[in-house]
Amino acid sequence: MREKAARHKRYPDRESPVARTGESGRPEVRDGLSHERLRLQSRVWEPAGERLLARLGDGRGLRALDVGCGAMGWLRVLSRWVGAQGAVTGTDVDEKLLAAAEAFVSEENLANVHVQRDDFFASALPAASFDLVHLRFQLAPLGRAMEQVGIARRLVRPGGWLVLEDPETGSWRENPVSPAAACLRQLIGTAFVRAGGDLDAGRRLPEYLRAVAIEPAVNAECLALEPGHPYLRLPIQFATSLRPRLLPLIQEAELDRLLAAAEADLADPTRWGMAYTLVQAWGRVAE
Numbered sequence: 395m396r397e398k399a400a401r402h403k404r405y406p407d408r409e410s411p412v413a414r415t416g417e418s419g420r421p422e423v424r425d426g427l428s429h430e431r432l433r434l435q436s437r438v439w440e441p442a443g444e445r446l447l448a449r450l451g452d453g454r455g456l457r458a459l460d461v462g463c464g465a466m467g468w469l470r471v472l473s474r475w476v477g478a479q480g481a482v483t484g485t486d487v488d489e490k491l492l493a494a495a496e497a498f499v500s501e502e503n504l505a506n507v508h509v510q511r512d513d514f515f516a517s518a519l520p521a522a523s524f525d526l527v528h529l530r531f532q533l534a535p536l537g538r539a540m541e542q543v544g545i546a547r548r549l550v551r552p553g554g555w556l557v558l559e560d561p562e563t564g565s566w567r568e569n570p571v572s573p574a575a576a577c578l579r580q581l582i583g584t585a586f587v588r589a590g591g592d593l594d595a596g597r598r599l600p601e602y603l604r605a606v607a608i609e610p611a612v613n614a615e616c617l618a619l620e621p622g623h624p625y626l627r628l629p630i631q632f633a634t635s636l637r638p639r640l641l642p643l644i645q646e647a648e649l650d651r652l653l654a655a656a657e658a659d660l661a662d663p664t665r666w667g668m669a670y671t672l673v674q675a676w677g678r679v680a681e
């Protein structure tokens with residue numbers, strides 16, 4: 395018990411188990427789940443973002459855009475990179491996530507960041523108006539990858555940067571593997587494809603940049619997740635929030651059994667794991 399309490403303290407973002415039951419008696423996606431998942435995701439990948447920006451050089455005074463920033467995205471890393479003289483815009487279409495992002499900006503006193511509603515596929519942002527445009531986890535869930543990269547490319551000023559980050563799932567597992575979590579990962583991947591996305595979109599990022607005449611640099615980041623790390627529960631979190639998309643693929647009772655079995659497996663105090671690999675690809679738009 396004490397060990398578990400200590401772990402919770404170390405990882406304050408840990409979501410309470412999603413197997414909270416609703417009126418139906420079945421697990422339900424509760425309000426705020428995606429805020430928490432997106433914040434956790436942003437926090438675990440923040441050092442990778444900082445490393446990438448350090449490779450680009452001095453960002454002070456620049457204008458940067460984080461497309462689909464969700465509840466946090468790259469807002470804090472970009473805020474630090476551009477400094478007090480720079481400006482960061484975060485956009486999204488989801489009002490609840492925008493409100494969460496605004497709350498985050500205010501909690502963190504990110505005075506150089508502003509958040510606004512913008513549907514990226516019909517963006518009202520002016521062309522060539524940013525020194526850096528960043529998209530993370532936008533191609534994987536939303537698909538229409540070439541269309542997204544083309545829109546993003548138009549928003550970058552000549553000589554500016556386009557930065558893409560998406561997953562590659564080869565490394566995503568626990569040790570020892572949880573058979574239930576492995577089944578959930580497979581179902582999640584299939585659901586992404588059926589919805590027009592690709593959970594392995596990271597593999598194709600350099601190709602997408604070349605297609606819009608940007609010579610790509612590429613990097614891959616992976617994370618070791620010690621026992622009890624909240625990001626180990628990603629298969630459970632994803633499967634819960636994607637539940638309606640999984641039900642055409644699996645009987646509901648079997649899905650519930652997998653969720654409960656994965657939860658029990660991940661409670662093993664010695665089970666560690668690795669996240670999916672985060673592929674980062676970036677390059678400059680020609681002057």
Ligand SMILES: C[S@@+](CC[C@H](N)C(=O)[O-])C[C@H]1O[C@@H](n2cnc3c(N)ncnc32)[C@H](O)[C@@H]1O
Nearest residue numbers: 462463464467486487488512513514515530531
């Ligand atoms: C998987 S989340 C990634 C969030 C964030 N980029 C991050 O890395 O934490 C995808 C985000 O894209 C947003 N989104 C979906 N469709 C969009 C659109 N048409 N225009 C702008 N944002 C969109 C969602 O609301 C969500 O916040």
